[in-house]
Amino acid sequence: MSIFGLFRRTSSAPMARERLQVLLAHERASIGSDLVAILREEILAVIAKHVQVDADRVQVTMDRDEHVSILEIEVEIPLPNAMKAA
Amino acid sequence: MGKVIVVTSGKGGVGKTTSTAALGAALAQRNEKVVVVDFDVGLRNLDLVMGAERRVVYDMVNVIQGDAKLPQALIRDKRLETLFLLAASQTRDKDSLTPEGVERIIGELKKYFDWIICDSPAGIERGATLAMRHADMAVVVTNPEVSSVRDSDRIIGMLDSKTLKAENGERMEKHLLLTRYDANRAERGDMLKVEDVLDILSIPLLGIIPESMDVLKASNVGAPVTLADARSAPAMAYFDAARRLAGETVPIVIPGEKRGLLGKIFGRKAA
Numbered sequence: 001m002s003i004f005g006l007f008r009r010t011s012s013a014p015m016a017r018e019r020l021q022v023l024l025a026h027e028r029a030s031i032g033s034d035l036v037a038i039l040r041e042e043i044l045a046v047i048a049k050h051v052q053v054d055a056d057r058v059q060v061t062m063d064r065d066e067h068v069s070i071l072e073i074e075v076e077i078p079l080p081n082a083m084k085a086a
Numbered sequence: 087m088g089k090v091i092v093v094t095s096g097k098g099g100v101g102k103t104t105s106t107a108a109l110g111a112a113l114a115q116r117n118e119k120v121v122v123v124d125f126d127v128g129l130r131n132l133d134l135v136m137g138a139e140r141r142v143v144y145d146m147v148n149v150i151q152g153d154a155k156l157p158q159a160l161i162r163d164k165r166l167e168t169l170f171l172l173a174a175s176q177t178r179d180k181d182s183l184t185p186e187g188v189e190r191i192i193g194e195l196k197k198y199f200d201w202i203i204c205d206s207p208a209g210i211e212r213g214a215t216l217a218m219r220h221a222d223m224a225v226v227v228t229n230p231e232v233s234s235v236r237d238s239d240r241i242i243g244m245l246d247s248k249t250l251k252a253e254n255g256e257r258m259e260k261h262l263l264l265t266r267y268d269a270n271r272a273e274r275g276d277m278l279k280v281e282d283v284l285d286i287l288s289i290p291l292l293g294i295i296p297e298s299m300d301v302l303k304a305s306n307v308g309a310p311v312t313l314a315d316a317r318s319a320p321a322m323a324y325f326d327a328a329r330r331l332a333g334e335t336v337p338i339v340i341p342g343e344k345r346g347l348l349g350k351i352f353g354r355k356a357a
Contacts, residue, residue, distance in 0.1 A: 024239050
């Protein structure tokens with residue numbers, strides 16, 4: 001450290017502030033993962049009323065961008081037995 | 087009908103119990119009927135900070151389980167006529183605090199008191215969620231330090247989703263109580279400033295409590311700091327915060343910021 005280093009104060013608070021802002025922006029966005037779980041269950045329940053679906057064959061994903069969020073739902077509907085037999 | 091306030095933070099050791107006791111005693115000194123309720127089952131401490139640890143006969147779990155009536159479990163403060171304490175149970179069984187039991191007790195307390203101040207345990211488990219469940223208003227206690235700010239952010243998210251108010255689509259009123267603040271260290275850039283914490287958490291400020299020896303001294307003797315030494319810096323800050331809770335407009339002052347030249351020199355040496 002140079003002699004001038006003794007006089008120059010490096011403050012740590014701005015770093016704390018910046019780290020927190022980055023971390024919390026990320027954490028607040030990922031809280032949405034709860035939402036995906038809820039959506040998945042409710043969407044599945046609605047579809048199951050009309051067609052038989054396998055719970056494992058439903059994919060719900062949420063992509064969050066700075067400007068838009070995209071909700072993707074992929075449901076695999078098995079062929080009815082009658083058709084399978086034919 | 088009384089107003090239910092939860093004092094919460096997520097992180098432990100930031101001053102929830104100290105603040106519950108201090109705000110409770112400050113409001114009671116305005117002649118309002120106040121009950122402070124400890125939700126920290128298994129690790130109760132509000133009784134100790136209030137100086138009532140030897141007078142606890144029945145606790146909240148006794149009332150929930152029907153072993154005692156609510157008035158039997160309420161401990162009246164020796165110094166303030168209108169201040170009461172409902173202690174937490176020291177049982178290890180955290181499940182003894184049931185949602186139905188808590189709802190019934192809070193409902194009854196609201197009939198008799200102007201303020202019901204719920205001291206939340208640290209963490210985000212059952213005790214913490216039950217403490218905030220029926221709140222009309224939340225006091226988020228935060229230290230100007232990264233881990234405390236992060237945990238407060240998490241708790242704010244829970245207040246907006248896991249409380250009755252939130253579930254009914256109403257807005258939960260949240261206030262920031264910044265504790266253990268050291269204006270000199272913040273000025274030097276070694277501690278997050280008030281504005282930094284407000285910017286990050288973006289909830290309104292209820293008060294700034296300075297780091298002070300008087301807080302420890304008060305808990306040593308078993309008195310809320312607003313009773314032990316009403317003229318100390320932290321006590322005055324808590325009195326201001328209590329006035330704001332009661333709806334008064336009180337300008338915010340940053341405690342300990344105005345220092346003379348001598349204070350600055352000695353303040354730096356001491357830190």
